[in-house]
Amino acid sequence: MKELRAIGIGIMIWIIGVSMYTISFYISILQDPELQANILLSLGILPVVWFGAQLFYRNQSTTKGYWLGLVFFFTATVLDALITVPYLIVPNGGTHYDFFTAIGFWLIGIEFILATTMYWYTKVRSRRNIVSY
Numbered sequence: 028m029k030e031l032r033a034i035g036i037g038i039m040i041w042i043i044g045v046s047m048y049t050i051s052f053y054i055s056i057l058q059d060p061e062l063q064a065n066i067l068l069s070l071g072i073l074p075v076v077w078f079g080a081q082l083f084y085r086n087q088s089t090t091k092g093y094w095l096g097l098v099f100f101f102t103a104t105v106l107d108a109l110i111t112v113p114y115l116i117v118p119n120g121g122t123h124y125d126f127f128t129a130i131g132f133w134l135i136g137i138e139f140i141l142a143t144t145m146y147w148y149t150k151v152r153s154r155r156n157i158v159s160y
Contacts, residue, residue: 029088033095036079037102040072040139044103045111047071065131069138076139080146092147096140103139107132 048068057063076099083095112126126132 029083029086029090030098032086033083033090033098034102036083037099038106040075040079040099041103041106043075044068044072045115049115069131069135072135072138073142076142077146080143081150084146084151088151092144092151093140095147096143099143100136100139104136 048064051064051067052060054063057066076096079099080092080095083090107126108123112121112123116122116126
């Protein structure tokens, strides 16, 4: 089932993203560790989402990249609400409201959708056009 496959890959992307975010606090490069973690996550999530799209489209799926990106982002959002915020953000003084209204959260969501859409346009759609001739 392709929906379960997309959700499973979304969970894998979320695990890698949370790991990158958490590990970045142990490497001191910038004065602001929160900013450092967000920058690392913003840059590091792009190849992870690209790889997730590559895994998903390995089975010749016809799902458009935009919808796959939404599934990946929705999966990460649910896991953030259930796990990330209560166990990583709230103990450090944050709230669900602060987390989900932060511009960085939404920019990363846009990255999810753009990365999968770009993968679909560059790899899947172009391959489909070549095969049809």
